[in-house]
Amino acid sequence: MNLTPYVDQLRQELAVAAEAGGEDARAVAERLIAPLESATRLTMLNVLSAAMDEITRDLAPGSVDVRLRGGDPDFVVTPPPVSEAFEAPVMEVPVARPAPAPAPDAEEGGTARINLRLPTHLKAQAEEAAAAEGLSVNAWLVRTVADALKAGDASRQTAHRGAQGAGHSFTGWAR
The missing domain is CATH 1.10.20 (Histone, subunit A)
Structure with a gap:
């Protein structure tokens, strides 16, 4: 332009x-x-x-x-990736993969620009992963960070519940 x-x-x-x-x-x-x-x-x-x-x-x-x-x-x-026309179903073994985090809503706040310095090999891997999912590198990074933060929240909550001594299990010796 x-x-x-x-x-x-x-x-x-x-x-x-x-x-x-x-x-x-x-x-x-x-x-x-x-x-x-x-x-x-x-x-x-x-x-x-x-x-x-x-x-x-x-x-x-x-x-x-x-x-x-x-x-x-x-x-x-x-x-966005175009969905293919309906064809006869193919039996596939489902791969356990967490659902991608939803795109941030406009009401959650504006966007912020950051500079991210990656080693060349990581940048190439990120580009390949984004292309495999049909996303731009930026969109893939946003979703990856959102997924990581979501997983981090879940592990912190699990650790917090375990620290409260909720009676999950006991280890040790008994006579």
């Missing part, structure tokens, strides 16, 4: 507004145009990124990512 037409339009609007203020306002506007161009591009990129976060939440398990290419944003859309 080329941002230049939008930046040019903002530049023209600033020039028109400065004309109304006279010669001094026009001189100030001309000095502000160059610094405002980079600030405008950055602001537009932030708006697009926030919009993509909202779209990804609604599109889950699909996703939309914004990537910067040569100063302009590029959109990468990963659609």
